[in-house]
Amino acid sequence: MEHKITLKASGSASRRTKNKLNEHQGQFLFHKQELCQGVMSILVEHPVDGWYGWIPATEVVITNVE
Secondary structure (H helix, E strand, C coil): CCEEEEEEECCCCCHHHHHHHHHCCCEEEEEEEEEECCEEEEEEECCCCCCEEEEEHHHEEEEEEC
């Protein structure tokens, strides 16, 4: 089951994570969470522009879940 989530960069987020969240603002579809190259990450999709990618879980704060 996919959940719609809203993400915000944490204070320790990398430049890449901040840029991705700025480029693809709004809600994301959460697909799964798993260890990706040794880092717990979430796989998300932006439903409007189709961007699909991994974001390190420690670099974001989930501010809303639907």
